[in-house]
Amino acid sequence: xxxxxxxxxxxxxxxxxxxxxxxxxxxxxxxxxxxxxxxxxxxxxxxxxxxxxxxxxxxxxxxxxxxxxxxxxxxxxxxxxxxxxxxxxxxxxxxxxxxxxxxxxxxxxxxxxxxxxxxxxxxxxxxxxxxxxxxxxxxxxxxxxxxxxxxxxxxxxxxxxxxxxxxxxxxxxxxxxxxxxxxxxxxxxx
Amino acid sequence: xxxxxxxxxxxxxxxxxxxxxxxxxxxxxxxxxxxxxxxxxxxxxxxxxxxxxxxxxxxxxxxxxxxxxxxxxxxxxxxxxxxxxxxxxxxxxxxxxxxxxxxxxxxxxxxxxxxxxxxxxxxxxxxxxxxxxxxxxxxxxxxxxxxxxxxxxxxxxxxxxxxxxxxxxxxxxxxxxxxxxxxxxxxxxxxxxxxxxxxxxxxxxxxxxxxxxxxxxxxxxxxxxxxxxxxxxxxxxxxxxxxxxxxxxxxxxxxxxxxxxxxxxxxxxxxxxxxxxxxxxxxxxxxxxxxxxxxxxxxxxxxxxxxxxxxxxxxxxxxxxxxxxxxxxxxxxxxxxxxxxxxxxxxxxxxxxxxxxxxxxxxxxxxxxxxxxxxxxxxxxxxxxxxxxxxxxxxxxxxxxxxxxxxxxxxxxxxxxxxxxxxxxxxxxxxxxxxxxxxxxxxxxxxxxxxxxxxxxxxxxxxxxxxxxxxxxxxxxxxxxxxxxxxxxxxxxxxxxxxxxxxxxxxxxxxxxxxxxxxxxxxxxxxxxxxxxxxxxxxxxxxxxxxxxxxxxxxxxxxxxxxxxxxxxxxxxxxxxxxxxxxxxxxxx
Numbered sequence: 001x002x003x004x005x006x007x008x009x010x011x012x013x014x015x016x017x018x019x020x021x022x023x024x025x026x027x028x029x030x031x032x033x034x035x036x037x038x039x040x041x042x043x044x045x046x047x048x049x050x051x052x053x054x055x056x057x058x059x060x061x062x063x064x065x066x067x068x069x070x071x072x073x074x075x076x077x078x079x080x081x082x083x084x085x086x087x088x089x090x091x092x093x094x095x096x097x098x099x100x101x102x103x104x105x106x107x108x109x110x111x112x113x114x115x116x117x118x119x120x121x122x123x124x125x126x127x128x129x130x131x132x133x134x135x136x137x138x139x140x141x142x143x144x145x146x147x148x149x150x151x152x153x154x155x156x157x158x159x160x161x162x163x164x165x166x167x168x169x170x171x172x173x174x175x176x177x178x179x180x181x182x183x184x185x186x187x188x189x190x
Numbered sequence: 191x192x193x194x195x196x197x198x199x200x201x202x203x204x205x206x207x208x209x210x211x212x213x214x215x216x217x218x219x220x221x222x223x224x225x226x227x228x229x230x231x232x233x234x235x236x237x238x239x240x241x242x243x244x245x246x247x248x249x250x251x252x253x254x255x256x257x258x259x260x261x262x263x264x265x266x267x268x269x270x271x272x273x274x275x276x277x278x279x280x281x282x283x284x285x286x287x288x289x290x291x292x293x294x295x296x297x298x299x300x301x302x303x304x305x306x307x308x309x310x311x312x313x314x315x316x317x318x319x320x321x322x323x324x325x326x327x328x329x330x331x332x333x334x335x336x337x338x339x340x341x342x343x344x345x346x347x348x349x350x351x352x353x354x355x356x357x358x359x360x361x362x363x364x365x366x367x368x369x370x371x372x373x374x375x376x377x378x379x380x381x382x383x384x385x386x387x388x389x390x391x392x393x394x395x396x397x398x399x400x401x402x403x404x405x406x407x408x409x410x411x412x413x414x415x416x417x418x419x420x421x422x423x424x425x426x427x428x429x430x431x432x433x434x435x436x437x438x439x440x441x442x443x444x445x446x447x448x449x450x451x452x453x454x455x456x457x458x459x460x461x462x463x464x465x466x467x468x469x470x471x472x473x474x475x476x477x478x479x480x481x482x483x484x485x486x487x488x489x490x491x492x493x494x495x496x497x498x499x500x501x502x503x504x505x506x507x508x509x510x511x512x513x514x515x516x517x518x519x520x521x522x523x524x525x526x527x528x529x530x531x532x533x534x535x536x537x538x539x540x541x542x543x544x545x546x547x548x549x550x551x552x553x554x555x556x557x558x559x560x561x562x563x564x565x566x567x568x569x570x571x572x573x574x575x576x577x578x579x580x581x582x583x584x585x586x587x588x589x590x591x592x593x594x595x596x597x598x599x600x601x602x603x604x605x606x607x608x609x610x611x612x613x614x615x616x617x618x619x620x621x622x623x624x625x626x627x628x629x630x631x632x633x634x635x636x637x638x639x640x641x642x643x644x645x646x647x648x649x650x651x652x653x654x655x656x657x658x659x660x661x662x663x664x665x666x667x668x669x670x671x672x673x674x675x676x677x678x679x680x681x682x683x684x685x686x687x688x689x690x691x692x693x694x695x696x697x698x699x700x701x702x703x704x705x706x707x708x709x710x711x712x713x714x715x716x717x718x719x720x721x722x723x724x725x726x727x728x729x730x731x732x733x734x735x736x737x738x739x740x741x742x743x744x745x746x747x748x749x750x751x752x753x754x755x756x757x758x759x760x761x762x763x764x765x766x767x768x769x770x771x772x773x774x775x776x777x778x779x
Contacts (some may be wrong), residue, residue, distance in 0.1 A: 010526065027194050027358060034322075035194070035356040038298060045744050047526050060434035060501045061322075061355035061427075065513035080523040088516050101526045105748035106566055106739050109525040122519040 002055035004063045005152070008082055009074025010099050011046045014145030019050035021149060021170050025161040026054040036061040045101065047078060070156060072148055074131075075099045076115050083123065091155050092126040094119055095148060127155070134185055143175075143182035150186025191361045197352040200323035200359055201290060202227035204330025205260050208286070209366035211235060212252035214245040216612065217641040218264030219299035220353040221292035225262055226644070229653045233366075238644055238653045241576070241612040242267035246274040246289060253287040254379060256370035258334050260346075262290040265306045270576065270613070272309065275343065279313045280389045282378035283341045284370050286334030290346045292353050295471045295498035299640075301556070301575070303496065305473040310345040310449040314393050316401055317345045317449030318410065321429045323357040329446060332410060336447075338370075340400050345449075349471065351427040351498065402450045410446030413459055417441065420508070421463025423456065423476060423487070427499075428469045434501045435508075451479050460485045467492070467508065471499050530561050532745035533711035533720070533760035535635050538682035540567040541741050541764060542689045543602070543631075546696060550600040551586050555579035555614070557606040558639045566740045570604060577613025579603040584617070584626045600696055603630045607663065608638035608646040615666065622671035622701045629695035629702040633682075634663055635710040643713065667703045682706040685767040711760050722778035723761025727752050731773035738765040738774065 005022065009015040019035060026033045031054040038049055051063045065084050070091040073079035076098060086092055096116065103109040112118070119126045129151055131144040146167065153163055164180050171179045195203065201224050205213065212235045215225035229236035239245035242263040252259035263271060268291045275289060291309070294300040310317030316336050320326045326348070333344040377385050405411060420440040424432050429444045443459045445451070460466050460480075468477040468489040477489030492507045493499070505511050530537050540562035543552065547568050554560055554570035555578060563570035572582060583603035590599055603621075605614045610632050621628055638644040645651045650660040667677055676698060680687045691704045709716050732751040739746055743765060745758035754765070754774075766774040 023194055023356065027192065033194060033356070033358060036351065037354055045526060045531070046528050047523075058357075059430045061351060061357065061430070062500060064500070064502050064505075066516045077521075077523040080519065080521055083517040083519060084513070084515050086516050090516070100747055101524050102529060102739075102742060102744040102746065103525045103527065105746060105752075106736075106742075108565065110522075111524045112521040115521060118519045118521040123517050 005052040006068040008078040013074040018145045034061040096130045146182035147186035150183040198223035200326035204327035211257040214248035215262035217644040220350040222641045242271040246271035253285045257285040260288040265293040286337040315343045405452040414442040424469040532758035533762045535708035540569040544569040553583035555605040579605045580617030583628045607634040679705040720760040
């Protein structure tokens with residue numbers, strides 16, 4: 001059985017680091033893993049997606065439409081681009097956080113209203129979390145990505161992997177404690 | 191040891207394990223991380239060359255000396271290096287020589303999606319195509335063996351999906367083969383007509399014939415016979431996609447050495463299967479040759495010649511199954527196009543330059559600054575290739591002169607520092623030599639920005655972290671013949687000075703150069719230095735006139751009033767200088 005994880009967000013939100021931790025966890029637990037990332041040309045502010053596939057034997061590094069077991073949107077509108085990648089009854093986690101691109105300011109595009117309602121009415125298994133607020137409450141909004149990692153581990157019931165160890169090995173030394181805390185609060189959030 | 195590596199990391203690892211001693215590259219997506227990773231190993235020499243031709247020639251020199259060597263570049267880089275590559279092919283290879291070309295189906299960060307496999311065919315060299323990271327390591331090692339055994343350059347062709355996807359690899363020890371003896375022999379190494387004329391038949395009769403025999407009997411081309419109703423010949427990531435869709439229900443011929451193609455193997459495979467598909471992204475490189483062998487196969491009749499493939503596409507084309515839509519909604523995510531970052535030094539220049547958009551032609555180049563073409567800056571009209579800005583501006587200027595056209599009578603060439611070193615310099619010499627009254631703007635942000643911060647001759651550091659002399663761009667321009675009074679250096683954060691410089695450039699009647707000098711806002715020391723510097727909007731003074739939004743700065747947010755996202759803002763103050771109501775102020779040190 002192959003499982004597919006899709007992380008979507010905006011450049012600078014830490015999706016790539018998160019996917020690094022996730023894939024490292026799977027490798028250490030003996031899974032075959034492939035991971036693909038696409039980021040736009042700009043260094044900041046563009047849509048970023050990373051895809052992780054794991055199982056006994058993985059061929060393609062990219063996820064097909066309708067097959068993602070879980071999509072985590074680091075920014076609340078970003079999952080709108082990828083809803084058709086979610087499999088039937090797949091899990092959708094939305095970080096209730098807004099990043100308005102400059103195109104909205106100059107009238108080139110619109111930032112949709114009531115996005116959360118839209119998700120609720122169109123997707124069966126959707127969960128909301130305000131990871132930025134949670135991260136801010138424990139000390140630094142930057143660790144919102146690890147809060148979301150905690151949520152993902154909970155949702156996919158990946159408890160047999162020692163995530164705290166992998167986080168400790170991946171993040172800078174002085175940030176280990178904060179990141180572990182972020183993982184815990186993310187895991188326990190409703 | 192098992193590890194997860196991107197294709198680029200694995201290519202660097204494979205080169206290291208194969209005993210490469212010297213490597214040279216020019217950065218370009220999706221190839222950049224190859225050299226970044228290779229430079230981290232011990233016991234090697236790595237460098238950023240000023241361009242791809244130079245990188246290729248450096249590797250040529252190392253090969254002549256008798257050590258294993260590679261050059262790496264993006265696909266269009268090989269166009270620049272082609273002169274060296276094509277003629278080196280006639281040369282006898284001493285130390286193993288591999289040229290890595292990173293092609294980009296779907297053009298995530300490129301100006302075209304040319305299929306560089308033809309360079310191997312054209313240049314009569316071996317061509318190798320890995321399908322995942324483990325292949326990258328293994329095939330790099332084969333590449334050097336093939337190069338030495340058949341005295342051929344090897345073109346190692348990867349695509350974005352190979353370069354940037356991670357998969358599990360097993361690492362081995364590095365083995366450095368003994369340096370091969372360098373024997374002076376101009377008949378084999380000095381490509382003048384008399385020698386080249388002798389070399390060509392040898393290449394056809396020895397190299398190509400030898401490689402063909404090898405191609406039919408090597409571990410890079412493998413047949414996997416399952417059910418024989420469907421047979422698939424595939425290369426690179428298309429092989430992995432095919433396996434994803436069909437698993438063990440069809441038969442495969444995986445092609446890892448694709449020039450010369452394994453003709454006997456293909457014929458044998460074709461005879462075993464009922465229906466033969468050739469699955470390859472971009473051009474029908476294999477298909478055309480297979481059809482020329484008299485073999486019936488299905489390729490580009492079914493699969494597109496443009497853009498990258500996916501498992502869905504293969505499923506749909508062969509099985510007629512389209513993915514069913516699981517979920518959808520009518521809400522749409524806002525557009526997030528690539529944009530110059532908040533605090534980008536190019537912004538001030540483009541803001542002022544855009545004011546001339548109805549009067550001047552802006553001949554652009556390749557780099558972050560190509561983003562100056564978009565709304566709302568609109569200050570770049572064309573961009574073709576590395577170094578094409580100054581030369582294009584010169585041609586436009588001469589055509590204006592000759593045709594008597596009365597619109598867009600001034601032409602500007604816009605180029606970044608790394609691109610100027612790459613191939614802008616020759617264009618500037620050409621413009622001066624031919625008395626072209628164009629204005630060249632060199633946007634010196636002291637780094638190669640677009641590809642993620644690589645050192646260049648203007649930064650004073652090498653890829654291996656060594657200190658090197660800073661090549662002075664101003665002095666170079668003067669040496670090219672630009673007169674002192676026709677050269678001005680400005681800080682693009684200073685709109686008034688920038689505006690004045692552009693005016694001088696616009697009015698100039700001789701070759702003129704403006705250097706805008708300000709470091710990339712994302713350089714770590716700059717982020718640190720400016721971390722407390724911000725701009726703030728006084729909501730009482732803001733009249734929501736939206737003038738500041740014309741800078742296209744992503745930190746500016748429009749609500750009831752304009753506000754500034756402090757996490758992005760670095761206090762560059764371009765918006766402050768634009769605001770007609772004094773509503774924006776600098777805060778912090």
